[in-house]
């Protein structure tokens with residue numbers, strides 16, 4: 001029997017996720033999907049959480065008694081809570097009252113303190129509140145996922161090279177949605193540097209403008225933006241194309257991933273696969289197309305993905 005890897009903590013389970021082929025014979029397309037939902041807290045965000053905490057420890061910004069503070073309604077909060085638990089730091093998460101109850105449960109189980117922001121209040125006001133809290137009390141450490149360059153650099157140095165090694169041949173297209181832009185920007189940069197001809201495509205929710213008008217935080221494709229908002233980390237990214245996917249299509253494909261492939265993933269993964277199929281239709285048969293499966297289905301029981 002080959003030697004099984006040894007792990008010394010939950011943190012060493014982060015990254016090195018498998019890449020699996022998903023065949024769509026009716027389209028003559030096979031996608032290569034990076035299984036980021038297999039990270040230990042269940043999402044791609046484990047990578048940033050581990051990287052930002054390790055970097056802060058190296059630079060002496062995190063000490064015993066420090067509190068990690070971030071405004072996030074989603075996977076980043078859960079990932080930071082997991083890393084905080086494993087490294088012995090308290091974690092405080094500011095999140096909207098409207099965020100799903102599954103996320104609240106997970107944060108609480110991981111020992112994080114939750115500060116609720118009224119549902120009508122903007123995300124930006126939550127971010128400003130974290131800044132004010134940090135300015136008043138030096139125990140707070142802010143990961144700042146939306147502006148921290150480590151968010152892109154870590155994907156450029158880990159996720160992107162993993163994809164290149166796992167694929168083992170030129171990549172024709174890389175397709176992903178964006179929230180902070182860290183994964184799309186970082187993987188896109190790594191893949192473009194190695195294969196300059198590769199097409200880098202951003203998946204955007206088709207209802208982005210509607211979401212902006214209603215100020216609902218990405219209700220139907222949680223975790224990904226659009227909303228006419230280009231995250232600062234994406235401004236330098238080598239983007240060649242934007243593919244719009246409706247929430248209905250994202251949910252349809254996500255349910256298909258559950259039933260047909262046994263992949264229990266969340267709505268943004270279905271949206272990424274839907275966008276990749278659209279890109280595949282425009283490329284020669286047999287093109288090598290890579291996408292990300294970002295998080296797990298269990299995070300969506302109380303959302304339209306399961307309720308409709």
Ligand SMILES: Cc1ncc(COP(=O)(O)O)c(C=O)c1O
Nearest residue numbers: 178179180181182183223268294
């Ligand atoms: C479910 C899900 N999909 C996609 C993304 C996009 O990731 P990024 O922030 O790297 O753009 C996120 C980010 O939180 C997410 O939670």
